[in-house]
Amino acid sequence: MNTTIFFDYESTWGMPAAMPYDLASATTALLGVLGRHGARAVFNTTGKIVEEQPELITRIADAGHEIAIHGYDHTNPAHMTAADNRQFEADLAAVEARIVELTGTRPVGFRSPHLGAPRFFDAATYDIFERRGYAWASNREIRFVDEATSPLVIGRGDVIGLVGKLISRLGLDRVRLLRRAGFVLLNLDLVWRDRTRHSASRVANLVWLMRPAPFRRRQLTEIPVLSPLDVDFLSARVDPAKPSLQSEVDHMVNSLCRLFDEAREHFNLNFHDWTIGTSNRIEVLDRTVAYIAASGRARWVLAREGSIPRHA
Ligand SMILES: [Zn+2]
Incomplete structure (x- = not known):
C-alpha cells in the first residue's frame, strides 16, 4: 500500500504562539528516525525557511526526501484577490527557483497552510498551479x-x-x-461543502466519504489528510521544550497504527516539525514508522512519484 509521510516543515512560521525553537535540531531528529527505518517523506516547507536556513533544505533533499511548498510565510491562501494571486505566483516562482538551486529538483506539490480553511483554492489559484506544472496539492482536512x-x-x-x-x-x-x-x-458537511471534482454530485461525494482517497481535481492530484494531524492529538499549542503526557503519545501511536491497518490503497501520516520533532514526541514518529515498516504492507512513496488517485 502506498504510504506517504508529510511534514509541514514550517518552524516558527506556522507555530500558533512564538516559542523558542531550534529547527536544525528537530530536523536532525526527524531525519535520524526516517533514516533508521528506511522511510522517505515529503517536507512541505515555507519560503522563509528556504531563505533563512537553506542548508537544511539541501540536507533533507540529499537524504532522498521530497521538498514541496507550504506557502511563503504561511499565509492562508483562502479567498485570494487578483493582487493576492499575483503575489502568490511571484512568491512561488522565487521559492521554486531557490529550491532548484539548492536541490537540483523542481518542487511540484503544495500543502496549503491552514489546511481546513480554504478547502479548495479558487480557479485563479488553480490556474497558477497549472501554469507552473504542479502535480499535486493537499488542502482537504478530514475529522x-x-x-x-x-x-x-x-x-x-x-x-x-x-x-x-x-x-x-x-x-x-x-x-x-x-x-x-x-x-x-x-465529515458529512463535506458532502455539501466540498466536491471531489468539478462536476461531482453529492452522491459522488458521499461515496468518496465511504472510502476517502486521493483524487483528481483539475490537473492536480488532491491528497487529503488521511489521518489526524499531530496537533489534533497533542494540542495546536504544544510547547517544543515540554514533553507531552505519555498517555497522549500512546493514544496517538495506537490510533495511527490502527488507521494504517484499516487503510486499503493509500495512507498518509501528517506531522509538524516543531511538534513531532521535539521532546518525547519524536517517539510517536519512531514507533509509528517502525510499526508500518514491520507490517510488510507499506511502500513508502513520495507525492511527486504519483500515488494513483482512485477517483479519476
Ligand atoms: Zn502549516
Missing part, C-alpha cells in the same frame, strides 16, 4: 473519531471531550463499523 478520544480532548471537559470520554469508556471506537459510521457523520 477522525480518534481526535475526540485523545486524552487531551477528554481532559478538556467540553462537549467534544465528554462525547470522546463516553466513546472511549464504552469501547465504541474499537468497533470498526461504528468507527466508520462515526467518520462519515463527522
Whole structure:
C-alpha cells in the first residue's frame, strides 16, 4: 500500500504562539528516525525557511526526501484577490527557483497552510498551479473519531471531550463499523461543502466519504489528510521544550497504527516539525514508522512519484 509521510516543515512560521525553537535540531531528529527505518517523506516547507536556513533544505533533499511548498510565510491562501494571486505566483516562482538551486529538483506539490480553511483554492489559484506544472496539492482536512478520544480532548471537559470520554469508556471506537459510521457523520458537511471534482454530485461525494482517497481535481492530484494531524492529538499549542503526557503519545501511536491497518490503497501520516520533532514526541514518529515498516504492507512513496488517485 502506498504510504506517504508529510511534514509541514514550517518552524516558527506556522507555530500558533512564538516559542523558542531550534529547527536544525528537530530536523536532525526527524531525519535520524526516517533514516533508521528506511522511510522517505515529503517536507512541505515555507519560503522563509528556504531563505533563512537553506542548508537544511539541501540536507533533507540529499537524504532522498521530497521538498514541496507550504506557502511563503504561511499565509492562508483562502479567498485570494487578483493582487493576492499575483503575489502568490511571484512568491512561488522565487521559492521554486531557490529550491532548484539548492536541490537540483523542481518542487511540484503544495500543502496549503491552514489546511481546513480554504478547502479548495479558487480557479485563479488553480490556474497558477497549472501554469507552473504542479502535480499535486493537499488542502482537504478530514475529522477522525480518534481526535475526540485523545486524552487531551477528554481532559478538556467540553462537549467534544465528554462525547470522546463516553466513546472511549464504552469501547465504541474499537468497533470498526461504528468507527466508520462515526467518520462519515463527522465529515458529512463535506458532502455539501466540498466536491471531489468539478462536476461531482453529492452522491459522488458521499461515496468518496465511504472510502476517502486521493483524487483528481483539475490537473492536480488532491491528497487529503488521511489521518489526524499531530496537533489534533497533542494540542495546536504544544510547547517544543515540554514533553507531552505519555498517555497522549500512546493514544496517538495506537490510533495511527490502527488507521494504517484499516487503510486499503493509500495512507498518509501528517506531522509538524516543531511538534513531532521535539521532546518525547519524536517517539510517536519512531514507533509509528517502525510499526508500518514491520507490517510488510507499506511502500513508502513520495507525492511527486504519483500515488494513483482512485477517483479519476
Ligand atoms: Zn502549516
